[in-house]
Amino acid sequence: MAEAIAAGARATALTGRLTGICGAQHVITEPLELRTYECDGLTSHRATPAVVVLPGTAEEVAAIVRVCAENGVPFVARGSGTGLSGGAVPHEEGVLIVLSRMRKIIEVDPVARRAVVEPGVTNLAVTEAARPFGLFYAPDPSSQVVCSVGGNVAENSGGAHCLKHGFTVHHVMGLEIVTPAGELTWLGDGTGVVSGYDLLGAFTGSEGTLGIVTKIIVKLTPTAEAVHLVLAAYDSLEAGGRAVSDIIGAGIVPAAIEMMDALSIEAAEAAVHCGYPEGASAVLLVELDGPAAEVEAELATVRALCSAAGAREIRAADDPAQRAGIWAGRKSAFAAVGRLSPAYIVQDGVVPRTALGDVLARISALSAEAGIRVANVFHAGDGNLHPLVLYDDSSAAETEAAEILSGAILDTCISYGGSITGEHGVGVDKSRYMPKMFTAEDLDTMQLVRCAFDPASLCNPGKIFPTPRLCGEVPGKRRAPHPAVAAGQAEIF
Amino acid sequence: MTADPTAAGKALAAACSVVREGDSGEAVDGIVPLFVASPGDTAEASALLRAAAEHDLAVVPRGSGSRLGWGAPAARCDLVVDTLRMDSVIEHAAGDLVARVQAGARMNHVLGLLAAAGQEIALDVPGTATAGGVVASGLCGPRRLRYGSPRDLLIGITIVRADGTVAKSGGKVVKNVAGYDLGKLFAGSAGTLGLITETTFRLHPLPAARVFVSTTFPLGEAAANVAAAVAAAANSPLVASAVELSRQAPGGPVSVGVLLEGSADGVAARAARMAGLIGSGAAEVSAEPPAWWPAAIEPDGGTLIRVSFWVSALGQVLDTIDAAARASRIAPLVYGSAGAGVLYIACRAEPAVAGFVSALRTALSGARGGVVVVAAPAPVRSALAEDGGMAGAVPSLSLMRAVKDQFDPGHRMAPGRFPEGI
Numbered sequence: 001m002a003e004a005i006a007a008g009a010r011a012t013a014l015t016g017r018l019t020g021i022c023g024a025q026h027v028i029t030e031p032l033e034l035r036t037y038e039c040d041g042l043t044s045h046r047a048t049p050a051v052v053v054l055p056g057t058a059e060e061v062a063a064i065v066r067v068c069a070e071n072g073v074p075f076v077a078r079g080s081g082t083g084l085s086g087g088a089v090p091h092e093e094g095v096l097i098v099l100s101r102m103r104k105i106i107e108v109d110p111v112a113r114r115a116v117v118e119p120g121v122t123n124l125a126v127t128e129a130a131r132p133f134g135l136f137y138a139p140d141p142s143s144q145v146v147c148s149v150g151g152n153v154a155e156n157s158g159g160a161h162c163l164k165h166g167f168t169v170h171h172v173m174g175l176e177i178v179t180p181a182g183e184l185t186w187l188g189d190g191t192g193v194v195s196g197y198d199l200l201g202a203f204t205g206s207e208g209t210l211g212i213v214t215k216i217i218v219k220l221t222p223t224a225e226a227v228h229l230v231l232a233a234y235d236s237l238e239a240g241g242r243a244v245s246d247i248i249g250a251g252i253v254p255a256a257i258e259m260m261d262a263l264s265i266e267a268a269e270a271a272v273h274c275g276y277p278e279g280a281s282a283v284l285l286v287e288l289d290g291p292a293a294e295v296e297a298e299l300a301t302v303r304a305l306c307s308a309a310g311a312r313e314i315r316a317a318d319d320p321a322q323r324a325g326i327w328a329g330r331k332s333a334f335a336a337v338g339r340l341s342p343a344y345i346v347q348d349g350v351v352p353r354t355a356l357g358d359v360l361a362r363i364s365a366l367s368a369e370a371g372i373r374v375a376n377v378f379h380a381g382d383g384n385l386h387p388l389v390l391y392d393d394s395s396a397a398e399t400e401a402a403e404i405l406s407g408a409i410l411d412t413c414i415s416y417g418g419s420i421t422g423e424h425g426v427g428v429d430k431s432r433y434m435p436k437m438f439t440a441e442d443l444d445t446m447q448l449v450r451c452a453f454d455p456a457s458l459c460n461p462g463k464i465f466p467t468p469r470l471c472g473e474v475p476g477k478r479r480a481p482h483p484a485v486a487a488g489q490a491e492i493f
Numbered sequence: 494m495t496a497d498p499t500a501a502g503k504a505l506a507a508a509c510s511v512v513r514e515g516d517s518g519e520a521v522d523g524i525v526p527l528f529v530a531s532p533g534d535t536a537e538a539s540a541l542l543r544a545a546a547e548h549d550l551a552v553v554p555r556g557s558g559s560r561l562g563w564g565a566p567a568a569r570c571d572l573v574v575d576t577l578r579m580d581s582v583i584e585h586a587a588g589d590l591v592a593r594v595q596a597g598a599r600m601n602h603v604l605g606l607l608a609a610a611g612q613e614i615a616l617d618v619p620g621t622a623t624a625g626g627v628v629a630s631g632l633c634g635p636r637r638l639r640y641g642s643p644r645d646l647l648i649g650i651t652i653v654r655a656d657g658t659v660a661k662s663g664g665k666v667v668k669n670v671a672g673y674d675l676g677k678l679f680a681g682s683a684g685t686l687g688l689i690t691e692t693t694f695r696l697h698p699l700p701a702a703r704v705f706v707s708t709t710f711p712l713g714e715a716a717a718n719v720a721a722a723v724a725a726a727a728n729s730p731l732v733a734s735a736v737e738l739s740r741q742a743p744g745g746p747v748s749v750g751v752l753l754e755g756s757a758d759g760v761a762a763r764a765a766r767m768a769g770l771i772g773s774g775a776a777e778v779s780a781e782p783p784a785w786w787p788a789a790i791e792p793d794g795g796t797l798i799r800v801s802f803w804v805s806a807l808g809q810v811l812d813t814i815d816a817a818a819r820a821s822r823i824a825p826l827v828y829g830s831a832g833a834g835v836l837y838i839a840c841r842a843e844p845a846v847a848g849f850v851s852a853l854r855t856a857l858s859g860a861r862g863g864v865v866v867v868a869a870p871a872p873v874r875s876a877l878a879e880d881g882g883m884a885g886a887v888p889s890l891s892l893m894r895a896v897k898d899q900f901d902p903g904h905r906m907a908p909g910r911f912p913e914g915i
Contacts, residue, residue: 111724112803112834134730156670167668169677170645179892186888189861191834192641193801194681196887196912197896198631201644201677205670225730245588251611251698291731293762294755350666354588382668383589422668430671437671438661445652445660446673452895464672 008093011050011073018053018095021063026101028052037096040081040088041143044345045428049076049090054098058176058184058214061097065212066182068095074458077212079119079148083155084346085427087207087463094458097212099150105129106215113220114173114190119150119213123157126218135220138165141423142331150213156205158423160256160330161287163381165221167423169204174217177203180210180454190217202449207425208460210453224289227255228299229323232284232306233277233313237261237376240282241357243309244380247286248353250305252298256287257381263340264333264375264388271336274329277313284311284380285330287323333377334388341373341390343399345406349413350422353383362412363387370405372398384422385413411436426464434466444469498527501548501571505530508540511578519573521553522566531575534595535651535659535690538574542688543657545572551905552655554684556597556626559619559791563630563868564683565883568909574688576625582606583691584665590696591648591665596625596689612696615640619789625689631681634789635735635752638727638833640697644680649693652679652686655901659690667695678896684907685915686900700754703734704764707750707783708772716815719747720808720831722771726751727804727832729770731763736832739785740811743818747811748785749831787828790837796846796869798825798838800853802862807831809860814838817852821845834862847876854885884912 018027028034029051038046050073055061068075074094081088090096103120110133115126123144126137140159141147147157152168153175165171174188188200203210234240240259247254260268262281268274276283284306288298299316306314317323338344351359360376363385367374375388387409391402410420410433420426420433434443443465450457451471461468505512505528515526527550532538545552551569555561556576576597584593587610594603601620607613617634618627626632628650633642640646649663652675662675679689710719719738726736726749735752751767753760768776777783790797802810814827814836823845829836840846846869853864866873866883877883887893890913897904897915909915 109803109805111728111805113728114803134728158668158670162668166641166645167670169674170641185892189801189863189888190803191801191862192637193799193835193863195863195865195884196890196915197686197893198644198677198681199889199892199896201680202674204674204677206673222728222730222732248588248590251701253698291755291759291763294732294759297756297759350668352586352589352591352666354586379668383666384668417664418666419664419669419671421671422666423670425670426672434672437664441658442660442662443672445654445658446662446675448899449673449675449678449896452899453892 008050010071011094014067014071014073014095015051017067018051018064021060021067022053022055026054026056037078037090037098040078040083040086042084042086042427042429045086045089047090047092049096050093052096052098054101056101058178061212061214062178062182062184064095064097065178065180068458069180069182069456072456072458074461076460077150077154077208079151080122080146082143082147083151083425083427084348085421085425085429087155087425087427089428091461099148102214108133110135114217115220116215116217117149118215119148121149123147123149123152130220131223134223136223137218138171138221139168149216149218153204153213153216154206154208155423155425158384160258160379163257163379164253164255169201171219172200172204172216173219175200175203175213176215177211177213180456180459184214188217192219207427207463209450209463211459226292226295227287227289227318227323228295229317229326230286230299230302230306231276231315231326232286232311233280234282234284234309234311235280237282237360238357239310240284241380243284243306243311244356245354246305246309247302250301252301254286254302254381255289256285257379258285258330259283259378259380260330260333261376263373264337264377267336267340267375268329268333271339272328272332274325276329280312285326330377337375337377337388337390341392343391343393345389345402347385347387347389347406347409348421348424349385349410349418351383351385351413351416351418353381355416356380356383359385359412359416363409366405366408370401372402372405382422383418407433428463431464431466434464501550502528504544504548505541505572508544509537515573521561521570521573524567524570526553526573527571529573529575531578533578535653538653538688538690539657539659541574542653542655546656546903546905549903549905551908553907554629554688556623557599557621559622560626560630560632564910565874566909567907576623579690585610586665587612591667591693592696593649593665593691593693594624595691596623598624600624600627607696608699611699613699614646614694615697616643616646617789619791624692628680628692629682629684629689632790635737635787635830637830637835638736639732639734642680644677646695647676647680647692648695650676650679650689651691653688653690655687655903655906663693665693683910685897685911687906702757702760703752703754704760705750705752705779705782705786706764706767706771706776707748707779708776710747710749712744712746714747716811717808719749719811722749723807723831724804725770726767729767731767733767733832735830737787737829738831738836739787739828741826742824743815748783750783750786793839794870795842796840796873797867798840798850799865799867800836800838800857800862802834802857802860804832804834806860806862810836810857813853813856817849817856820852821849823849842870844872844876846873847880850877851880854881882913887912
């Protein structure tokens, strides 16, 4: 404890230098104001940072990181704070670097299909800047109105449409980063072709643990000529699941395939009056996009398959307003289900698509056993489940039971060859589950990357990995490079 | 190199069931390996690399061996690890569009199995190449515009570290952000970080139909007009799978072609519209690729140069290549995925090539992108050594060195293959 206070004091002692870098108005030390930053979108993990800084430029970020590195003070980057795994939870003894002032769209090159943006720019703002050119930014996490592109890079964010269009990592072509030593450098140059190791790919999705992003070159995608949304209602999740398998089996890759169960349909209906078929046990949303000549034919096939799987009602929408109306139910689901219960846990497990039926049945059994309700809203196309575990947080017993149930759901995902997280990240929230999915050797090897970037472990420490690796000693025989080689003056390996 | 080759040989033989002495036919850039070992699975590969570490052997992983001549030559090679015995498709989950494949499986074998279920790994690579080799060399072809490169389709990987430690990342679900993605790091790493033993790929349904739309711009056509056609095709909502370009000689005619994939009716309708975009009526539509359409890139003993650029700079890039080729008095073939910002320049084995590369680098230094010599005969390599090397300027080199030092502290994995001696 005494040590912690000393370290916190060390961070506070940097205030003068931080003020010199960013100006006093952009350095926060007032305890009440600091509290504003104590958590991100996952409110169950909280820590108050020693200092918060809001830099305005990449050079300022680099200078801040250098000051932290010189003084051995941990630092954490934060974008819009919408993350759902506690990836941006501050370090109590450290500096929180908030990037929300860095929100310039620096360049849009419609011919190269590239945009260069600062990390605080919101996801949707990129699409809005690209739209006049007939282009859009494909990754679309549900929080796209507020979430930042820098945060998307850290988490390798997905979204409903990543089934066809891929994840953030497939759309990030270059990053300017501040390394944990405080140096500005580029990973990738926007071409999508890397020379040397693909550090751009390795960095994307590293949850802020390998450095801080200060500029992002993203790929833009031509806006689809035609978009059709099909809604199909079923009397069981199994029937809806059958339709999903049949659509994929027919060689169609829809832009999105989403499913909701009875509890979430009911909640969404109450919240936004989305007009989903009454009394349905499952609602399936299938969105098709692409050239008009392809999408029309796919639409006919999808309707036929949905019907053959036993749909009690099918609706299709092609104009943007109608589609938005149908999507509203799906997009409001988390918040709507939240109203049903004083508290809830959102899980993010993934299973092979073909195991969806078995896993949903298992979740239902676990839920009944624990006496705790679970609502299922999920990306059916890629097997990414978002079970919402509903509980009363005023009861310690129920809170514990909900956490146990949540863990059991992740165990089920792992046992089917899946993952503990499809798009929310590991953060602080799921690091304890990592050893269930990976061996000690796997985790040790991943942390070699951490040791290469951040040997002092100051950059967003305590995230992803349950046990940090000491980077000081490299095991095995050492054949250190000749200093001239290391300095780039010679090539004699 | 090991102090005691006999003891090293015994240790390798104890670790791996197939070990033999290397011969001149298996030399890697002129270095005859002491041993060639063929592990049958990850466990055997792990024991083998542990033994190699104990005897301080420099290790070069080899799949089909066709791209060992790419990059700089390895500085040392005591043990070639041949992956060809690890040749099975471990799992093809057709309903999940996922396949798990051992590193030594040949792509024609893998693709044959997948095609039976109407699926594919959407990379245009030689059938003789191995899955591990494709990943380690980052090989891809025209359809990179739509599907990306191996790193984009790889969803899981198992590797053996230089010290024999087995590690995996990713898994067999496409959507997965748990932990660092080692697959990204190993894709294109040319064997310098460790041995790849298993790869898991995301699959795509085989398209029902495909069609090529192509046109040729005559001698003397302004590069800007060619570039405009390429951009129009690549940026069109008609969704091109590939937009390729080929020019046989400096200043000569330029062919531009577009691949469309989809349903039979769909591609026909899209092709008619695409023809208008690139050739204002003069474009040809065919079910088979035009004669100039690039085959999978194969080494031919000459120099192969890769130029990457923002597509908005394509006109400038074409003019620059032309001017530099004329100045160097060479007549290279220029081809590649123009719509994705990548062109290859194939030169014969001529001494002037090094000067050509320098001229390109100087002229394009202001533009975003790079000029990398993918493969070159020894004289060109040594001429380039004092002039930017094979890779030219590599940003973040100190981070790359740090990664190499962590994964391979003894610098025994394919030492020297990578930019700047990594």
